[in-house]
Structures are given as structure tokens and as C-alpha cells.
Amino acid sequence: MEHNIIAPATSVRLLQLYQKIRRHSEEICKPLETEDYVVQPVADVSPPKWHLGHTTWFFETFILLPHFKGYKEFNPQYNFVFNSYYESVGARVVRTDRGNLSRPSVADIYRYRAYVDKEMEAYLQNTALDDGLAALLELGLNHEQQHQELLYSDIKYILGHNPLFPAYSHHTIFEASSKESSHYISIEAGVYEIGYQGDGFCFDNELGRHKVYLDTFKIAQALVSNAEYLGFIEEGGYTDFRHWHSEGWDWVQQTGAKAPLYWHQIDGKWMHYTFNGLQEIDPLQPLCHISFYEAAAFAAWKGMRLPTEAEWEVACGLFDWGQRWEWTNSAYLPYPGFKKETGAIGEYNGKFMVNQMVLRGASVATPQGHSRTTYRNFFHPCHQWQFTGIRLVKL
Structure with a gap:
């Protein structure tokens, strides 16, 4: 070549x-x-x-x-x-x-x-x-x-996870706020194209721009807030198997999960660990540090679902994104025509295309200039430690 x-x-x-x-x-x-x-x-x-x-x-x-x-x-x-x-x-x-x-x-x-x-x-x-x-x-x-x-x-x-909850920095970093919103954006049924297109950098898993058919759907303009998720907790969301995938319910039983990562109930108040130390939860902040299992269970509790990655990419120009990596309902699989590079570089993405779910967008921790609407992040469904959140789609 x-x-x-x-x-x-x-x-x-x-x-x-x-x-x-x-x-x-x-x-x-x-x-x-x-x-x-x-x-x-x-x-x-x-x-x-x-x-x-x-x-x-x-x-x-x-x-x-x-x-x-x-x-x-x-x-x-x-x-x-x-x-x-x-x-x-x-x-x-x-x-x-x-x-x-x-x-x-x-x-x-x-x-x-x-x-x-x-x-x-x-x-x-x-x-x-x-x-x-x-x-x-x-x-x-x-x-x-x-x-x-x-x-x-x-x-x-x-x-x-240090019992002293030491602050990483006493300067305000990674603050994000949003108002609860009941507004949903309607996307008409049709054939759309997804995948990277252009001359700039992208990862190989974004390549293979292709057509997808989407039925009509309505996607939330805002991310799910801490206050909304507290409602799920207070109504026994972690104790009702009906909201959970079977594997997710097993995860709850095995881990004893009762709330998102870093959340602690202390003297009747919900607190969470932040880079500034332990603080009371801001109800208007977008929810953070939840697994796919929790995201899917919350969506089921609301009578809704998570978007597919194609729905997210088609709709993302109509809402603000970038504060949380957003779980989708799509398994991490290759796009049509995907080919691994030869040698070690070919091990970068393709070998992980099994048993993982796609996240879209970016987060407050994503470096400047490192986000794209076609970026396909991926993690196992049990992972909470990334800056992850939820956007809902109406059934």
C-alpha cells in the first residue's frame, strides 16, 4: 500500500x-x-x-x-x-x-x-x-x-472508595445542571444514514456509514435527573424484580446495589462523593454513574425504554448532549463492512465486539475535541464507574 x-x-x-x-x-x-x-x-x-x-x-x-x-x-x-x-x-x-x-x-x-x-x-x-x-x-x-x-x-x-472521602480538588470541576423536562422530540419514520463521514479522525468502529430504517419515535430533550431517579429508589425500584432484566436482577442480588455508584444515605440525607468531596445530592443535576442494568430498569419503571444507538445519532442534533455518556439499547457490534486492521492495531476495537453495550455522546470528563456524534463508546452492562446517564424514549 x-x-x-x-x-x-x-x-x-x-x-x-x-x-x-x-x-x-x-x-x-x-x-x-x-x-x-x-x-x-x-x-x-x-x-x-x-x-x-x-x-x-x-x-x-x-x-x-x-x-x-x-x-x-x-x-x-x-x-x-x-x-x-x-x-x-x-x-x-x-x-x-x-x-x-x-x-x-x-x-x-x-x-x-x-x-x-x-x-x-x-x-x-x-x-x-x-x-x-x-x-x-x-x-x-x-x-x-x-x-x-x-x-x-x-x-x-x-x-x-477511601473512607475519608478526600477531595481530588477543592476547585469546582465537572459541574453539570439541568432542569427536569417533560418535552420529547418527535422523529418521523424513515430511512436514515449513520456512521462517520468526513476527512477527520475517527475510530474504525465508526466507519461503514450505512442506512437504517427507524420507526417513528419520541426521545427526551433532557437527561434523567437525580430527582427523577430518587423517585425510582423511593418506590422500591431496587427491590422489585419486574423492572429488571434477569441478568440485571442477578446483579442487584449479588452486589446488594441500592443506589447509583457514590451515593450514600447519611442521617436521612442522600449524599454522593464528588471531586470536591462528599456533598448533598443536587436534585437538578443529571444522574451519573449508573450501569446499563439500572438504566434499563429505570426506563421500564417509567414505562419507557432506552434509545437505540441509531435513534440517538439521528436525533442528537435536536438536543444538548455531552454531559453524560448515554446508555443505548444497542449491543456493541460491527457496522456493515467492518474490517480489522492487520497487526496489533487491529486489536484496538474489533476484539471487544461481544457482551458489551453501546454508549453515545460524551461526558464532562471527555477531553476537549474528543467527541463526535458518531463516537461509539462501549462497556459491559454492569459498569458504573464511567460518567454515565440516561435519556428516555417513549414507547
């Missing part, structure tokens, strides 16, 4: 973008104490220092080692430590053991980042990139932005 050499202005833009995104990852971690970098309370949460190392490993492994002549690996053992799930790149530390790595130290990882950044800057300043390498670099940058959102989610889980 032939690749064209990209314009120098594009190389400069990519270098500047590289520097900006790499700085932002470290800025996210500035409020942390050294001890916070190492904690892994559950398998799905990675220690912050692992995120910093893994995103660095990506650039070293996929760009510098194969393409920068004379590059000397920072530490050959880091491939084993910071490989996440790339089978074709070799053995790795299993995910559940990431919190057992007292070494490399936090200081070592920052030295690793500085070393790779210096080498990447030298490479980008002195290399005429072809379009294939430019695309790989953009994938690496978007990969780091995904980990920036995961950093926020994982840091919140680490601090929110």
Missing part, C-alpha cells in the same frame, strides 16, 4: 497537538499524592501511574521503535509492564495485578514520559511523515485522550 507524504504544516500541527495532549495527562494527576498513583481497588480501575506509563508505551512501541532509526528503548522490561491487551506485542502483566507494581516508581514513570516525549519531538521535527504514520500518531493521541477520561474515572473511584 502506497502512502503519501503529508504537508509540513500538518507535521507541525501534530507536534503541537502531541505536546498539548501529553501535558494534559500530567495536569490531571497534579492534585494527587504519590500514594494515590498506585492504588487499584478493583480490576476495572487501573492505577494512575499505569495510565501514564501505558500511554507512553504506545508511542514508544508503535512509532519510535519501528520507525525512528537508532532509537534506544528506555527500559525493555516496560513492554511487559505497560502492554494492556495487545496479544501480538507479547506477554504482559495481567490487569488485576497492575496495583501490585510498586516499581517502576512514579518518579521513574515521569522520567519515562520525559524521555519518550523528547525522542518523539525529535522524530516529529526531523521526519517527513507519510499519511500512514500520521494516522498512527493521531490514533495514539486519541488513545491517550481516552485514557485521560479513564484517569478521571479511576481517580474518582480510588478516592471515592
Whole structure:
């Protein structure tokens, strides 16, 4: 396959973008104490220092080692430590053991980042990139932005499960508010197209623009609020199996779930952990940190349903989105014509297209410039630790 050499202005833009995104990852971690970098309370949460190392490993492994002549690996053992799930790149530390790595130290990882950044800057300043390498670099940058959102989610889980409920920051961040709304937007039946179209960056799972038929539906203009969800809790939503999928009801029984993640009833008041510490719940804020199971059960309790991802994409231009990742009623499956790339990069999305549900939109933790109407996020239906919420469709 032939690749064209990209314009120098594009190389400069990519270098500047590289520097900006790499700085932002470290800025996210500035409020942390050294001890916070190492904690892994559950398998799905990675220690912050692992995120910093893994995103660095990506650039070293996929760009510098194969393409920068004379590059000397920072530490050959880091491939084993910071490989996440790339089978074709070799053995790795299993995910559940990431919190057992007292070494490399936090200081070592920052030295690793500085070393790779210096080498990447030298490479980008002195290399005429072809379009294939430019695309790989953009994938690496978007990969780091995904980990920036995961950093926020994982840091919140680490601090929110500390019995002291320490604040991540005393500055107001990630505030979101909405008014309860009973307004629904009508979408007429018809054939629509969904999927990415354009010349900018997208992930491979967004490609394969295709037609879908949608029947007439009405979708909520606003996200479900804390107050609305409190009604579900107070009317025994977590104790009535009729609202739940069978697997969801099993999840309730096994976990003892009684409320969204971070919610605590203290002295008769509903409180929740925020990045500012433990606070009383704002009833007008959009609901956050709920699983697909909870979202589907709430929708059933309301006599409604969740939108499909096609319905969401067709309607999203008519409502505000971006405060919460919104659960859809769509399984994460390939679009027509989807093909995995060869090699390790082909492991990025396709291998996860089973037993997961699609979320659409973005959240308050999503980095600026990292959201699109065609973005297909995906998680297992039990997951709560992302910034997830609910938008309803009338039956």
C-alpha cells in the first residue's frame, strides 16, 4: 500500500497537538499524592501511574521503535509492564495485578514520559511523515485522550472508595445542571444514514456509514435527573424484580446495589462523593454513574425504554448532549463492512465486539475535541464507574 507524504504544516500541527495532549495527562494527576498513583481497588480501575506509563508505551512501541532509526528503548522490561491487551506485542502483566507494581516508581514513570516525549519531538521535527504514520500518531493521541477520561474515572473511584472521602480538588470541576423536562422530540419514520463521514479522525468502529430504517419515535430533550431517579429508589425500584432484566436482577442480588455508584444515605440525607468531596445530592443535576442494568430498569419503571444507538445519532442534533455518556439499547457490534486492521492495531476495537453495550455522546470528563456524534463508546452492562446517564424514549 502506497502512502503519501503529508504537508509540513500538518507535521507541525501534530507536534503541537502531541505536546498539548501529553501535558494534559500530567495536569490531571497534579492534585494527587504519590500514594494515590498506585492504588487499584478493583480490576476495572487501573492505577494512575499505569495510565501514564501505558500511554507512553504506545508511542514508544508503535512509532519510535519501528520507525525512528537508532532509537534506544528506555527500559525493555516496560513492554511487559505497560502492554494492556495487545496479544501480538507479547506477554504482559495481567490487569488485576497492575496495583501490585510498586516499581517502576512514579518518579521513574515521569522520567519515562520525559524521555519518550523528547525522542518523539525529535522524530516529529526531523521526519517527513507519510499519511500512514500520521494516522498512527493521531490514533495514539486519541488513545491517550481516552485514557485521560479513564484517569478521571479511576481517580474518582480510588478516592471515592477511601473512607475519608478526600477531595481530588477543592476547585469546582465537572459541574453539570439541568432542569427536569417533560418535552420529547418527535422523529418521523424513515430511512436514515449513520456512521462517520468526513476527512477527520475517527475510530474504525465508526466507519461503514450505512442506512437504517427507524420507526417513528419520541426521545427526551433532557437527561434523567437525580430527582427523577430518587423517585425510582423511593418506590422500591431496587427491590422489585419486574423492572429488571434477569441478568440485571442477578446483579442487584449479588452486589446488594441500592443506589447509583457514590451515593450514600447519611442521617436521612442522600449524599454522593464528588471531586470536591462528599456533598448533598443536587436534585437538578443529571444522574451519573449508573450501569446499563439500572438504566434499563429505570426506563421500564417509567414505562419507557432506552434509545437505540441509531435513534440517538439521528436525533442528537435536536438536543444538548455531552454531559453524560448515554446508555443505548444497542449491543456493541460491527457496522456493515467492518474490517480489522492487520497487526496489533487491529486489536484496538474489533476484539471487544461481544457482551458489551453501546454508549453515545460524551461526558464532562471527555477531553476537549474528543467527541463526535458518531463516537461509539462501549462497556459491559454492569459498569458504573464511567460518567454515565440516561435519556428516555417513549414507547
